[in-house]
Amino acid sequence: MLKQERHNYILEEVRSHNKVLSSELSHKLNVSEDTIRRDLKELSDNGQIKKVHGGAMQHAYIPFSHKDREIYAHEEKVVIVRKAIPLIQDDFVVVMDGGTTNLELARQLPLDLKATVFTNSLPIALQLSEHPKVETVFIGGKILKNAQVAVGLDVINFVADIHADICFIGTRSIHHQFGITDFDREETLTKQALVSCAKHVVSLPISEKINTVQPYKVTGIEKVQTLITELASEDDLLTAYRKRGLQVL
Amino acid sequence: MLKQERHNYILEEVRSHNKVLSSELSHKLNVSEDTIRRDLKELSDNGQIKKVHGGAMQHAYIPFSHKDREIYAHEEKVVIVRKAIPLIQDDFVVVMDGGTTNLELARQLPLDLKATVFTNSLPIALQLSEHPKVETVFIGGKILKNAQVAVGLDVINFVADIHADICFIGTRSIHHQFGITDFDREETLTKQALVSCAKHVVSLPISEKINTVQPYKVTGIEKVQTLITELASEDDLLTAYRKRGLQVL
DNA sequence: ACTAATCGTGCATGAACAGGCATTAAAACT
DNA sequence: AGTTTTAATGCCTGTTCATGCACGATTAGT
Missing domain, CATH: 3.40.50.1360 (Rossmann fold)
Known part of the structure; x- marks a missing residue:
């Protein structure tokens, strides 16, 4: 699995679940947690996600009560x-x-x-x-x-x-x-x-x-x-x- | 559960109910009250909520923000x-x-x-x-x-x-x-x-x-x-x- | 003022982290 | 082709972080 593929996968996960756990990703993608950490760091440095202890989250938290109010385009x-x-x-x-x-x-x-x-x-x-x-x-x-x-x-x-x-x-x-x-x-x-x-x-x-x-x-x-x-x-x-x-x- | 998730949850809870109780949060999020206290302290230090004895409140009362979430009794x-x-x-x-x-x-x-x-x-x-x-x-x-x-x-x-x-x-x-x-x-x-x-x-x-x-x-x-x-x-x-x-x- | 709940602090533990190093594989250059 | 470079990854080590627990101090409600 290519690094880019992992990155895409991670971004998709973050978008849909609002968060990812390093441990989970490591298991799912069959790579070491170190690699995941590096992935997360890179994506975080690019400003695409927000790294937190134990995983990463979406930058702007969109609470449940507002989520359905805003419509893209x-x-x-x-x-x-x-x-x-x-x-x-x-x-x-x-x-x-x-x-x-x-x-x-x-x-x-x-x-x-x-x-x-x-x-x-x-x-x-x-x-x-x-x-x-x-x-x-x-x-x-x-x-x-x-x-x-x-x-x-x-x-x-x-x-x-x-x-x-x-x-x-x-x-x-x-x-x-x-x-x-x-x-x-x-x-x-x-x-x-x-x-x-x-x-x-x-x-x-x-x-x-x-x-x-x-x-x-x-x-x-x-x-x-x-x-x-x-x-x-x-x-x-x-x-x-x-x-x-x-x-x- | 990530710390950041708890923080988001707490903020959302504060916004919708105007207040949170440490004991309640501890139950719901399945962490000790100590952890909740630390969370509330951190959020309070960031100026996002106002810590009070027993829980936290939001800084300014916003009357109609989450009207639809109100429950009788x-x-x-x-x-x-x-x-x-x-x-x-x-x-x-x-x-x-x-x-x-x-x-x-x-x-x-x-x-x-x-x-x-x-x-x-x-x-x-x-x-x-x-x-x-x-x-x-x-x-x-x-x-x-x-x-x-x-x-x-x-x-x-x-x-x-x-x-x-x-x-x-x-x-x-x-x-x-x-x-x-x-x-x-x-x-x-x-x-x-x-x-x-x-x-x-x-x-x-x-x-x-x-x-x-x-x-x-x-x-x-x-x-x-x-x-x-x-x-x-x-x-x-x-x-x-x-x-x-x-x-x- | 009394009592129970809540708080703050320090400590212990395990998870997560950063950075260095070794290995491998692909890429780039003779 | 053979060699050097570079990138990607896993592993190791000491460090930091998050968390629960204990215990004494503080606070709120009666």
């Missing part, structure tokens, strides 16, 4: 969500995957919209429970800690019985050739189930996710009917998707 | 939860109903407890997703707006397959003769299912709920093994329950 996501809302009609059955864009969608739903929303995301369910007319159904299952979404067999079984009008699928990466991809295997399988339970699948990526790829495939691009970004629909970046027959907004 | 519920925690052992399968007392229980779970928790409450699931070692499984279903819990057939079917070690049932009213009762029909049916999936049922009412009654019956008192209130276990109010063979804490 919020402006862009508001633009996207505005374009997405007209897709939802009264009495629709909607499936909403996790992700901050979908959370923003949940927040911006018109208060007079009457619909049933199935979701596997805890923050989205909480948000929707405050909506006066939307009936919220949580798709239960094992909760993935970082993402605060339910995943796994329970989810997959649950949605097998649903035929939704529209599905908003969380999109970590989308590529005109490789489709929607993600990096967590279990999450990917769950997303596959969500995608296949709706006739109309919508992806809402911010433009920086366009034409990036992650290890695991959620779905091919042909299963996605609509793509909405914060860009103008004629933007060059989206040409490939228009050509493949997607509705681009 | 919080003090009493902390007392209850303290007594409840020893009931949960490592590798237990726990079922947690909704309610603010159970939410407090989720918050106070020792960070080194390893367990699987099934819950139908969104806030509790969110809280538990922050816990490092607890595996959280959400029991999906229709979300009841006010209570933010899942109810209905989906929930009932889900728990039919579970055999839990212990179930903490949310208790709106408990009576030595009429048992646990509630006022929402659908929620009541759901609670019945939760109760019947565990060998050990625990009710955590604050004393003002003792011997009150609601329209619908969740379960008779004979199905409840343990009753925990903020009162001393010998309190007269609890005599009737002791006589009926409940463990009263």
Whole structure:
């Protein structure tokens, strides 16, 4: 295993768990604690993490109570969500995957919209429970800690019985050739189930996710009917998707 | 657990409750009070909190910062939860109903407890997703707006397959003769299912709920093994329950 | 003023650390 | 190809850090 690989792994761990322990890393990566210490020191000197006795932590601690309030690239996501809302009609059955864009969608739903929303995301369910007319159904299952979404067999079984009008699928990466991809295997399988339970699948990526790829495939691009970004629909970046027959907004 | 983690936790706790008690922190974080004292001293020296006898406070009172975290009769519920925690052992399968007392229980779970928790409450699931070692499984279903819990057939079917070690049932009213009762029909049916999936049922009412009654019956008192209130276990109010063979804490 | 809780200090112990040294492997240079 | 350089890693040693415990001093509540 290369040093760079370890560094990437460590950074990923820190991002998702807020901390790492030297002893744990040493065990997982099969190197001595000395090496880990050197890794941590280097990353710390670069300002990428904060070294502490026994391991390292993320620089800025983002407490639980604030974490879900702040949305990365919020402006862009508001633009996207505005374009997405007209897709939802009264009495629709909607499936909403996790992700901050979908959370923003949940927040911006018109208060007079009457619909049933199935979701596997805890923050989205909480948000929707405050909506006066939307009936919220949580798709239960094992909760993935970082993402605060339910995943796994329970989810997959649950949605097998649903035929939704529209599905908003969380999109970590989308590529005109490789489709929607993600990096967590279990999450990917769950997303596959969500995608296949709706006739109309919508992806809402911010433009920086366009034409990036992650290890695991959620779905091919042909299963996605609509793509909405914060860009103008004629933007060059989206040409490939228009050509493949997607509705681009 | 890293020192820095404790510090973050303490700061967050101070911000949300305006104060912390050394004894409480010591329990929750599973370290000696000496260590907590040292933590508080350090944070205090950095000017991040104000140390006082018995714990610490935040420097300036910020009235509405964490309004959503406030729990009615919080003090009493902390007392209850303290007594409840020893009931949960490592590798237990726990079922947690909704309610603010159970939410407090989720918050106070020792960070080194390893367990699987099934819950139908969104806030509790969110809280538990922050816990490092607890595996959280959400029991999906229709979300009841006010209570933010899942109810209905989906929930009932889900728990039919579970055999839990212990179930903490949310208790709106408990009576030595009429048992646990509630006022929402659908929620009541759901609670019945939760109760019947565990060998050990625990009710955590604050004393003002003792011997009150609601329209619908969740379960008779004979199905409840343990009753925990903020009162001393010998309190007269609890005599009737002791006589009926409940463990009263 | 009395009593129990809380505090501060010092000490002991084990974990984590820094820095030097040896080994290996890859890279760069004759 | 053969040699030198450099980087990466593991191991060793003395040092620092974190923590729990003991014990006397201090404080708060009655």
